[in-house]
Amino acid sequence: MAALPGEIPIMSDSTESRTPDADFFMAALWDAARPAGVEIPGYEILGEISRGGMGVVYHARQERPDREVALKVLLPQFAEEPEMLARFQLEARAMAALDHPGILPVYEVGESDGMPYFSMRLADGGTLAERLRKGQLPVRDAAALMIQLARAVHHAHQHGVLHRDLKPGNFLFMEDGRACVSDFGLAKLTLSDQSPLTRTESFFGTPHYMPPEVATGSVADATVAGDLYSMGAVLYECLTGRRPHDGKENVTALLRAIADEAVQRPEEISKSIPRDLSVICMKALERSPRDRYATLEEFASDIERWLQGRPILARPVGAMESAWRWACRHPLPATLVGALVLVSTVGGILLSISHAQRGAALRDARAQLHRSLIEQARSERLLGNPGHSQRAMSRLRKAADISKTDEIRNEVAALVSRPDLLPRPEIVHAPKVPAEPLPDDPVMEWKPSADHQSWLAWHESGAVRWWRDGHAITNLDPTEGREIEAGISRDGSRAVFAETTAGVVMVDASGATRVLSNEAGQAVIRFVDIDPTSRRVALTGPNGLQVLGMAGDAGSWERVGEPARCAVAWSGDGSRLAVALGDQREVLVLGADEGHECAKIPTSAISEHLALDASGGLLAAATADGMMAIHDATDGMVFSSLHHRSQGLWFESPGVLRSRLDEDRGVWMDWFLERPFEVFQSWWEKPRAKSNELASCAKLSPDGRHLLTVSAGSAALWSVAGRRQTALIPLESQRVDDEASGWWLGNDAILLQVPGGLERVPVDAVGSPGKVEGLDRVPGAKVLEVSAKGDWFVQVMDEEGGTSRQVWLGGDPSKSETADLSPPPSPDLIEVRDNQVHVSGNKGRALCLTIPNSTGLAAACMSADGSHVMAVTKDHRVISWRVDALSDTLDAAGF
Numbered sequence: 001m002a003a004l005p006g007e008i009p010i011m012s013d014s015t016e017s018r019t020p021d022a023d024f025f026m027a028a029l030w031d032a033a034r035p036a037g038v039e040i041p042g043y044e045i046l047g048e049i050s051r052g053g054m055g056v057v058y059h060a061r062q063e064r065p066d067r068e069v070a071l072k073v074l075l076p077q078f079a080e081e082p083e084m085l086a087r088f089q090l091e092a093r094a095m096a097a098l099d100h101p102g103i104l105p106v107y108e109v110g111e112s113d114g115m116p117y118f119s120m121r122l123a124d125g126g127t128l129a130e131r132l133r134k135g136q137l138p139v140r141d142a143a144a145l146m147i148q149l150a151r152a153v154h155h156a157h158q159h160g161v162l163h164r165d166l167k168p169g170n171f172l173f174m175e176d177g178r179a180c181v182s183d184f185g186l187a188k189l190t191l192s193d194q195s196p197l198t199r200t201e202s203f204f205g206t207p208h209y210m211p212p213e214v215a216t217g218s219v220a221d222a223t224v225a226g227d228l229y230s231m232g233a234v235l236y237e238c239l240t241g242r243r244p245h246d247g248k249e250n251v252t253a254l255l256r257a258i259a260d261e262a263v264q265r266p267e268e269i270s271k272s273i274p275r276d277l278s279v280i281c282m283k284a285l286e287r288s289p290r291d292r293y294a295t296l297e298e299f300a301s302d303i304e305r306w307l308q309g310r311p312i313l314a315r316p317v318g319a320m321e322s323a324w325r326w327a328c329r330h331p332l333p334a335t336l337v338g339a340l341v342l343v344s345t346v347g348g349i350l351l352s353i354s355h356a357q358r359g360a361a362l363r364d365a366r367a368q369l370h371r372s373l374i375e376q377a378r379s380e381r382l383l384g385n386p387g388h389s390q391r392a393m394s395r396l397r398k399a400a401d402i403s404k405t406d407e408i409r410n411e412v413a414a415l416v417s418r419p420d421l422l423p424r425p426e427i428v429h430a431p432k433v434p435a436e437p438l439p440d441d442p443v444m445e446w447k448p449s450a451d452h453q454s455w456l457a458w459h460e461s462g463a464v465r466w467w468r469d470g471h472a473i474t475n476l477d478p479t480e481g482r483e484i485e486a487g488i489s490r491d492g493s494r495a496v497f498a499e500t501t502a503g504v505v506m507v508d509a510s511g512a513t514r515v516l517s518n519e520a521g522q523a524v525i526r527f528v529d530i531d532p533t534s535r536r537v538a539l540t541g542p543n544g545l546q547v548l549g550m551a552g553d554a555g556s557w558e559r560v561g562e563p564a565r566c567a568v569a570w571s572g573d574g575s576r577l578a579v580a581l582g583d584q585r586e587v588l589v590l591g592a593d594e595g596h597e598c599a600k601i602p603t604s605a606i607s608e609h610l611a612l613d614a615s616g617g618l619l620a621a622a623t624a625d626g627m628m629a630i631h632d633a634t635d636g637m638v639f640s641s642l643h644h645r646s647q648g649l650w651f652e653s654p655g656v657l658r659s660r661l662d663e664d665r666g667v668w669m670d671w672f673l674e675r676p677f678e679v680f681q682s683w684w685e686k687p688r689a690k691s692n693e694l695a696s697c698a699k700l701s702p703d704g705r706h707l708l709t710v711s712a713g714s715a716a717l718w719s720v721a722g723r724r725q726t727a728l729i730p731l732e733s734q735r736v737d738d739e740a741s742g743w744w745l746g747n748d749a750i751l752l753q754v755p756g757g758l759e760r761v762p763v764d765a766v767g768s769p770g771k772v773e774g775l776d777r778v779p780g781a782k783v784l785e786v787s788a789k790g791d792w793f794v795q796v797m798d799e800e801g802g803t804s805r806q807v808w809l810g811g812d813p814s815k816s817e818t819a820d821l822s823p824p825p826s827p828d829l830i831e832v833r834d835n836q837v838h839v840s841g842n843k844g845r846a847l848c849l850t851i852p853n854s855t856g857l858a859a860a861c862m863s864a865d866g867s868h869v870m871a872v873t874k875d876h877r878v879i880s881w882r883v884d885a886l887s888d889t890l891d892a893a894g895f
Contacts, residue, residue, distance in 0.1 A: 102152025125173030136241035154296035166230035225289035232284025309401035373399035389420035414850035417680040421640040449492035487528035527567035533574035540564030572614030580607040611649040622646035634684035726767030743786035
């Protein structure tokens with residue numbers, strides 16, 4: 001239908017709905033206003049992005065700093081109009097004052113030859129309008145997008161800026177997919193020191209997204225509620241693919257509809273649109289501003305509640321309220337409608353009963369589904385098959401959409417404490433080897449350093465050379481009848497050569513050599529592996545394992561008698577190594593200092609390749625039966641296993657396991673260990689002395705650097721940062737009917753209580769104990785607790801068998817005070833219950849921590865700052881959680 005005389009045809013964001021006359025008119029206007037040969041000092045114009053009624057946006061390159069930007073220039077014919085110039089400057093000031101990731105930042109504001117301009121970040125991912133021309137968005141995508149944009153506009157509102165022209169064309173996308181708000185050309189500063197523009201405010205903006213109060217008045221009536229209405233209109237279009245009052249032939253009819261006509265509910269247009277999201281959208285589109293959300297933050301938060309499966313705050317307009325509003329607008333028909341309401345009352349009562357019964361059945365079904373999803377996720381976690389974390393997390397998210405519970409949060413916490421093995425899609429190829437250095441003595445095999453800057457070369461003559469930057473650092477010949485084996489350090493600074501005429505030789509980057517061992521007459525060496533810290537080298541072969549110190553403070557030791565089946569694996573910190581010896585289906589994890597046994601890991605077959613992660617907590621083993629498994633290196637638990645034939649394993653970086661698929665061609669495959677390593681750690685060492693009794697106590701030093709664990713037969717000190725045991729203190733002549741206990745006396749001493757005595761043991765900075773000092777003990781006194789201030793809470797038994805409680809200030813019995821109550825509860829706010837650690841009040845949320853494979857929790861403690869929780873199992877395994885990082889992970893994931 002043609003526009004009536006004096007009426008303005010509606011101009012749409014979509015070119016398909018424009019009339020030919022309108023297109024011709026706009027094109028002519030733009031051509032007439034086009035600046036000829038625009039030149040802005042410091043910018044190179046690369047092309048035109050868009051143009052509007054007031055200015056042109058160019059794609060430009062800024063010279064200093066060198067970057068691509070969007071450059072907005074005011075059209076020349078408007079530069080001399082004070083009001084349009086003021087509006088352009090207002091837009092620049094409004095955007096420059098807003099610092100938010102959802103608002104395009106302004107880089108520079110200036111003027112060149114009387115032509116105002118400002119530059120801003122370039123958003124080249126297109127507009128929301130362009131995406132909507134292809135159809136409506138998926139429901140959850142639309143909801144997530146609205147949350148981003150609404151909070152960006154809310155940020156502008158908080159800084160006194162109204163946008164007043166929110167529409168799909170003004171929402172831009174960055175390369176990373178993030179959405180931004182742009183074009184504050186109609187912005188209004190609501191701060192008290194700003195003077196509002198007047199003349200051209202009578203009608204501005206895009207009519208389809210205009211709020212009713214503006215449609216019936218002027219732009220001067222615009223408020224926060226007006227921007228909120230426009231956001232509701234954009235959400236409506238994202239969900240339904242149409243605008244709230246589509247189908248009007250001219251602006252007059254459109255404005256009349258905005259003011260008087262109800263908007264069809266999104267759920268009525270498409271049954272796939274969830275009712276709660278429809279309710280949120282309709283609340284934003286209420287005709288009266290007071291009936292809308294108070295702020296865009298409330299609007300965004302309600303959408304977020306829907307996304308998370310929580311009840312929304314918006315309520316749908318009930319039948320009575322809807323009827324009352326209609327009656328106020330149409331008083332004459334109201335009487336007839338009232339009669340119909342009376343007739344339908346009885347039927348409504350019957351229907352409500354039926355709805356209640358169906359509602360109860362629906363709630364029961366949702367509860368059963370909720371329980372089933374949680375149990376399925378728990379089963380996936382416990383089975384631990386590759387990819388279990390993604391499958392379990394998917395089920396937990398579906399359960400959270402139904403109802404968020406602490407059980408779901410705790411299950412997610414248990415899930416992220418267990419690694420998962422996932423293949424990366426790309427295959428990694430070895431770097432190109434150096435050019436042939438000696439044509440007369442060709443290279444038969446190359447072996448690179450980790451940085452691929454140094455190479456070991458086995459030449460046809462039998463000699464082995466170390467090449468760096470095209471120069472040979474050393475040239476060694478083999479012992480007669482043998483072949484040289486060699487290894488290079490991770491940083492390429494050292495290399496070790498075995499089976500040479502001089503024995504085992506270490507060479508540094510300058511070419512200086514040092515003999516580590518004269519191996520004449522010893523068994524053949526097959527593997528040479530330098531630890532990542534370059535302090536030790538492991539030599540393995542048919543006679544077993546020999547570890548030689550390369551640094552002055554590193555000792556040497558050996559474990560011989562059984563053949564080594566493969567190269568050893570070093571932990572990233574050089575504190576442990578894993579080795580497969582003999583014909584047993586097992587891997588030994590040994591301490592690097594003395595070779596003491598830390599763990600014995602059973603495997604499915606004889607190991608062919610091994611790898612330890614940076615801390616030594618995870619062991620990867622490729623076995624002769626074609627399996628690859630990820631073990632807990634403390635107790636042997638299998639986290640994940642699969643059929644995979646590997647020709648070499650190593651941890652390329654934290655969380656990335658690399659497997660060699662083809663040794664000849666240097667083809668590797670990466671496996672991603674999906675686990676937040678900063679959240680969960682565990683370690684264990686086989687006791688070095690007889691102390692098979694169960695652990696019963698765990699205490700952290702005030703500075704959090706050392707852990708004290710106590711059993712009936714020994715007390716152990718552990719380095720928290722080093723994740724290792726630093727000392728074992730035997731406790732003699734203990735009764736089995738009374739537990740030993742211990743506490744920290746500051747950071748440099750511990751108090752040990754055994755039946756019949758008290759001992760004070762100094763502890764140095766590295767966790768080594770000093771000389772044990774016996775303390776006088778008051779007969780009948782038993783220490784119950786030691787406070788952070790050093791006061792002792794003591795239970796004293798009198799001659800008649802009665803008990804009382806005292807506080808010994810500073811541990812001095814002569815400065816005792818009577819205590820009527822028990823010692824104050826531990827500030828740790830933790831409790832070991834049901835083989836789990838229950839943490840109270842962490843960031844306001846309770847948390848239940850589950851050990852992936854527990855043989856029984858004994859005790860737990862928390863660091864003074866509340867960031868770490870540490871526990872000890874009855875078999876002396878130590879577990880550490882970063883509860884602050886874990887809580888942040890759960891919150892970020894929406895749990």
